[in-house]
Amino acid sequence: MGRQPCCDKAGMRRGAWTAEEDQKLINFIINNGIHCWRLVPKLAGLMRCGKSCRLRWTNYLRPDLKREAISQAEESQIIQLHSRLGNRWSKIASHFPGRTDNEIKNHWNTRIKKRLNLLGLNPATHQLINPPNANPEMMIDRKQKEIGVSSEDNSGFEHRIWMPFESMNAGENRLQVDSSGGCSSSFSAQDSLCPSSSKDNTFPSSKATISLDDLFFYGNLL
DNA sequence: AAGAGTCTCAACCGCTAGTTT
DNA sequence: CAAACTAGCGGTTGAGACTCT
Numbered sequence: 001m002g003r004q005p006c007c008d009k010a011g012m013r014r015g016a017w018t019a020e021e022d023q024k025l026i027n028f029i030i031n032n033g034i035h036c037w038r039l040v041p042k043l044a045g046l047m048r049c050g051k052s053c054r055l056r057w058t059n060y061l062r063p064d065l066k067r068e069a070i071s072q073a074e075e076s077q078i079i080q081l082h083s084r085l086g087n088r089w090s091k092i093a094s095h096f097p098g099r100t101d102n103e104i105k106n107h108w109n110t111r112i113k114k115r116l117n118l119l120g121l122n123p124a125t126h127q128l129i130n131p132p133n134a135n136p137e138m139m140i141d142r143k144q145k146e147i148g149v150s151s152e153d154n155s156g157f158e159h160r161i162w163m164p165f166e167s168m169n170a171g172e173n174r175l176q177v178d179s180s181g182g183c184s185s186s187f188s189a190q191d192s193l194c195p196s197s198s199k200d201n202t203f204p205s206s207k208a209t210i211s212l213d214d215l216f217f218y219g220n221l222l
Numbered sequence: 223a224a225g226a227g228t229c230t231c232a233a234c235c236g237c238t239a240g241t242t243t
Numbered sequence: 244c245a246a247a248c249t250a251g252c253g254g255t256t257g258a259g260a261c262t263c264t
Contacts, residue, residue, distance in 0.1 A: 014234075015232095016232075017232090017233090051234090052234080055232085056232090059232070060232070060233095102231080102232075106230070106231050106232085107230095107231095109231095110229065110230060110231080
């Protein structure tokens with residue numbers, strides 16, 4: 001013989017919470033703390049199941065929740081964590097005080113995933129969808145001031161950057177890009193999108209490695 | 223102005239691991 | 244030990260907001 005069910009589903013309210021329900025739940029938790037979600041709706045006078053109360057509190061009513069939009073820095077960190085942890089949203093959310101797993105999951109599904117697709121990357125694996133040179137036509141327009149080129153590259157011209165990807169190591173979150181699509185020897189340069197040695201308007205003059213975060217940033221310009 | 227299409231995100235569903243009886 | 248539960252997780256949905264034509 002097991003325990004009693006958490007609630008009688010018949011007669012339970014569903015759907016959006018009203019301000020009155022929110023206030024009842026807040027008042028109850030402030031006064032009593034959280035001990036057993038099964039008992040919360042009954043003791044708080046709510047016609048909701050305990051599961052619904054828990055979700056409403058953790059995802060929306062908790063006083064320590066951040067209300068502002070997810071920043072660029074947070075987004076970059078989410079991408080890095082996702083490449084290591086996959087869809088383990090609660091693990092990812094634990095790195096962001098004041099953010100919920102639901103919020104991060106929503107942000108991933110509605111924004112990040114879409115942009116990774118646009119970049120020719122599989123959001124699940126962070127790998128190119130059809131390497132090598134999966135997306136040779138992908139092109140990013142840039143203006144010098146938007147990207148912050150090195151002092152040597154101060155032509156001020158608008159650049160067109162062709163980024164045929166050769167390969168990617170998801171573990172290191174780094175991509176190899178090649179201005180010509182060729183696959184010859186590579187060198188590593190964190191700032192290679194704006195090669196300091198290059199004074200002409202072609203990019204890059206030789207193969208370079210950029211971080212996924214950088215690539216993602218450039219993707220925002222699309 | 224309005225209807226259609228798209229996006230966002232709160233809430234629900236179903237599942238699992240761990241707990242209780 | 245088995246059955247039935249709880250809490251928590253990730254996937255999915257759908258109402259409302261927003262944008263486009």
